[in-house]
Amino acid sequence: MNPRLIATVVGLRLRRVAADRANLIWLILMPLVFSYLMGMLMGNWSATGSASKPTFIVFGLEPATEAVTALLAPLADHPDFELVRRDTTATPERARSLLEDRVVAGALLVGPGFADSLRAGLAPTLDFYHDSDRTSSQRVRQALEAAYAATAVRATVQSLVDPAAAPEDPGKAAAFDAATYDSLVAHPRVRLAVTSLGRNRTADLTLTLTDSRQHSGPSYTLMFILMFLLMSAKDLVLERRQRTLDRLRLAWPTTADLVAGFFLAGMVVGLLQAALLLGFNAVLFRLDYGPSPACLALVVVLFVAVSSAAGLLLGTLSRTGGQADGLGMVFGLALPALGGLWWPLEIVPDVMQRIGRSLPTGQAITVFHDMIGRGWGLAETAPMLWGLAAWLAILLGLAVYFFRREIRG
Amino acid sequence: MIEVHELVKTYGAKVAVNRLSFAVAEGELFGLLGPNGAGKTTTISVLSTLLPASGGRAVVAGCDVARDPQGVRERIGVVPQEIALYEDLSARDNLLFWGRLYGLGGPDLKRRVEEMLEAVELAEHARQRVGSFSGGMKRRLNLAAGLMHGPQVLFLDEPTVGIDAQARKKILDLIRRLNADGLTILYTTHYLEEAEQLCHRIGVIDRGELAALGDKEDLIRQIGDEDTIRFDLPESLLPEFAEAAARWPGAGAVSHARGLAQLRAADGARILPEIQSWLAARGQSLAHLEVERPNLETLYLNLTGRALRE
Ligand SMILES: Nc1ncnc2c1ncn2[C@@H]1O[C@H](COP(=O)(O)OP(=O)(O)OP(=O)(O)O)[C@@H](O)[C@H]1O
Numbered sequence: 029m030n031p032r033l034i035a036t037v038v039g040l041r042l043r044r045v046a047a048d049r050a051n052l053i054w055l056i057l058m059p060l061v062f063s064y065l066m067g068m069l070m071g072n073w074s075a076t077g078s079a080s081k082p083t084f085i086v087f088g089l090e091p092a093t094e095a096v097t098a099l100l101a102p103l104a105d106h107p108d109f110e111l112v113r114r115d116t117t118a119t120p121e122r123a124r125s126l127l128e129d130r131v132v133a134g135a136l137l138v139g140p141g142f143a144d145s146l147r148a149g150l151a152p153t154l155d156f157y158h159d160s161d162r163t164s165s166q167r168v169r170q171a172l173e174a175a176y177a178a179t180a181v182r183a184t185v186q187s188l189v190d191p192a193a194a195p196e197d198p199g200k201a202a203a204f205d206a207a208t209y210d211s212l213v214a215h216p217r218v219r220l221a222v223t224s225l226g227r228n229r230t231a232d233l234t235l236t237l238t239d240s241r242q243h244s245g246p247s248y249t250l251m252f253i254l255m256f257l258l259m260s261a262k263d264l265v266l267e268r269r270q271r272t273l274d275r276l277r278l279a280w281p282t283t284a285d286l287v288a289g290f291f292l293a294g295m296v297v298g299l300l301q302a303a304l305l306l307g308f309n310a311v312l313f314r315l316d317y318g319p320s321p322a323c324l325a326l327v328v329v330l331f332v333a334v335s336s337a338a339g340l341l342l343g344t345l346s347r348t349g350g351q352a353d354g355l356g357m358v359f360g361l362a363l364p365a366l367g368g369l370w371w372p373l374e375i376v377p378d379v380m381q382r383i384g385r386s387l388p389t390g391q392a393i394t395v396f397h398d399m400i401g402r403g404w405g406l407a408e409t410a411p412m413l414w415g416l417a418a419w420l421a422i423l424l425g426l427a428v429y430f431f432r433r434e435i436r437g
Numbered sequence: 438m439i440e441v442h443e444l445v446k447t448y449g450a451k452v453a454v455n456r457l458s459f460a461v462a463e464g465e466l467f468g469l470l471g472p473n474g475a476g477k478t479t480t481i482s483v484l485s486t487l488l489p490a491s492g493g494r495a496v497v498a499g500c501d502v503a504r505d506p507q508g509v510r511e512r513i514g515v516v517p518q519e520i521a522l523y524e525d526l527s528a529r530d531n532l533l534f535w536g537r538l539y540g541l542g543g544p545d546l547k548r549r550v551e552e553m554l555e556a557v558e559l560a561e562h563a564r565q566r567v568g569s570f571s572g573g574m575k576r577r578l579n580l581a582a583g584l585m586h587g588p589q590v591l592f593l594d595e596p597t598v599g600i601d602a603q604a605r606k607k608i609l610d611l612i613r614r615l616n617a618d619g620l621t622i623l624y625t626t627h628y629l630e631e632a633e634q635l636c637h638r639i640g641v642i643d644r645g646e647l648a649a650l651g652d653k654e655d656l657i658r659q660i661g662d663e664d665t666i667r668f669d670l671p672e673s674l675l676p677e678f679a680e681a682a683a684r685w686p687g688a689g690a691v692s693h694a695r696g697l698a699q700l701r702a703a704d705g706a707r708i709l710p711e712i713q714s715w716l717a718a719r720g721q722s723l724a725h726l727e728v729e730r731p732n733l734e735t736l737y738l739n740l741t742g743r744a745l746r747e
Pocket residue numbers: 448451452453471472473474475476477478479480518627
């Protein structure tokens with residue numbers, strides 16, 4: 029391998045990229061526009077950082093009932109949500125739609141005649157709706173369950189000492205009776221029925237980001253790096269068709285020099301693009317990439333290398349410029365979509381998440397999410413980084429193999 | 438300088454070059470003449486080590502193409518049929534790049550680039566993008582790129598395709614100059630006149646096989662010395678005419694093509710009166726008369742069996 033010849037090949041590629049001003053649009057302008065617009069579209073994801081707190085709504089004709097008042101008392105002035113009471117009844121459908129439209133983080137339905145039923149010892153039900161996919165909603169549920177536990181015990185004990193609260197057996201109420209207490213605890217006077225919307229995912233898959241730009245910044249950077257390098261596969265096809273590749277082969281560079289030159293040229297373009305875009309995002313949108321510069325550098329280098337190798341492989345396998353362009357477009361759109369660059373993987377079904385995280389796009393964006401959202405570094409993100417390294421080995425290996433085979437004629 | 442012995446190149450089942458043998462001496466300008474698809478480019482690709490041969494052997498500038506491809510590459514320059522240049526770069530940048538790839542650098546490289554730009558008369562356009570060049574200018578720069586490292590043998594693959602007469606003349610003059618300076622050149626073309634004007638010797642190649650080889654006189658001798666006479670004659674009269682012609686001194690084969698009778702004769706002018714009186718005796722007159730001296734065109738057509746386009 030001759031570094032001077034490799035550098036000459038790399039330099040040529042860079043000059044040619046720079047010679048075409050239209051490239052600036054794809055390298056820099058479009059990704060920034062996408063990061064910004066998609067960030068705006070997806071809005072704010074935080075549960076706590078936003079100006080208005082999520083709402084916990086309570087419907088019921090008799091919210092002043094003693095049991096209900098006792099239940100809701102500790103939930104007022106909660107740091108995580110706003111408790112709102114409505115003196116109306118609501119149907120389960122209404123509760124669902126409020127949740128699905130993200131108007132509220134939780135809805136509690138107090139049925140008509142709740143107080144009377146309670147007094148008659150009929151164990152009326154409180155219906156609670158929440159969305160397990162949303163952290164804010166989970167916080168409402170936890171607070172309500174704590175309050176409910178206290179209220180249920182209170183009502184139970186109360187029925188022991190207050191004969192009016194246990195009309196079915198007024199005689200026994202005066203003294204504490206262990207058997208009665210056990211039976212009462214086993215059959216509480218108030219029951220809470222929890223209805224859960226959403227898909228109940230495991231805890232580590234929850235979206236940890238608070239601002240959609242934390243996603244759109246890195247994701248569109250990654251997407252446009254991949255797209256540009258896949259689309260430049262066409263250049264290799266043209267080099268072959270116009271016989272400049274033959275000229276390159278006849279000159280001093282060996283096949284290894286040529287492969288290295290093409291691969292490194294892609295890396296230089298991709299790394300410049302990454303540095304500019306991630307830099308702009310940091311400055312313009314105050315994006316913080318987490319505490320580990322090493323992890324940031326490694327994930328960027330690995331992803332750019334994977335993209336460059338993929339472009340080289342595509343260019344080697346394509347017979348015509350149209351083929352390279354077409355396939356470049358297909359993979360340039362499909363890999364980002366499946367890998368969770370368009371929208372976060374956290375919101376897609378489990379199967380698609382698993383597929384996404386097996387792709388280089390999904391692996392890279394997961395590392396970014398973990399760095400930004402959890403403050404993770406090299407050790408914690410290692411599985412994803414190894415995944416990227418494996419992709420690099422496979423793609424570069426195939427690219428070199430087919431390039432050599434192609435050149436032997 | 439170039440020795441080709443029983444060279445074979447196949448693409449799968451297709452035989453592109455079939456047992457080709459010829460030799461080119463040092464300082465010679467050798468023409469490989471053949472129609473489209475004859476195997477010219479394939480031959481050059483094998484001789485320049487871009488493609489491995491399927492059989493036979495070839496030695497270029499003392500190096501065996503199969504055993505010492507690196508040695509061959511160092512000594513040859515190749516000018517591909519395509520414009521193998523970067524159209525988005527200037528002429529000078531193209532030459533600088535190709536020079537660097539041959540290990541040139543510093544003042545040597547700069548000097549060589551200016552020298553080549555002068556040689557192909559593009560010095561005034563050095564800073565211009567190649568994409569904005571005319572066909573002739575591109576062809577000249579394409580040639581210069583193959584000469585950057587000062588090769589001993591030059592392979593030129595149809596360097597005048599698709600350009601006008603003036604641009605072509607410029608290129609042919611340049612090739613003559615290079616050859617006069619001692620460069621051995623293998624020149625392929627499908628233009629007979631070019632091969633005839635330019636080359637010391639010509640190899641006619643068709644369907645991958647060498648159909649004829651030699652200088653202009655050698656080739657003409659191969660078709661014999663006979664003139665060809667053609668004139669209007671109904672086909673029904675042909676047998677009678679052939680019978681008569683057989684008795685005339687110096688007359689040769691008789692045939693019929695496209696409504697014309699064709700007669701080969703050692704001396705066309707002497708036999709014309711005979712034809713005229715024979716026709717007059719049958720109430721016919723001599724029409725659409727053609728008398729053709731032996732030439733390479735006929736040879737080429739006979740050998741390749743195909744009319745030349747253009
Ligand atoms: N890569 C290839 N695969 C299969 N067949 C090929 C390949 N390259 C050339 N051929 C065939 O080999 C034969 C010789 O082709 P070649 O390009 O050497 O001809 P040529 O004399 O240079 O023609 P032209 O004047 O059109 O350049 C043709 O029939 C062509 O179709």
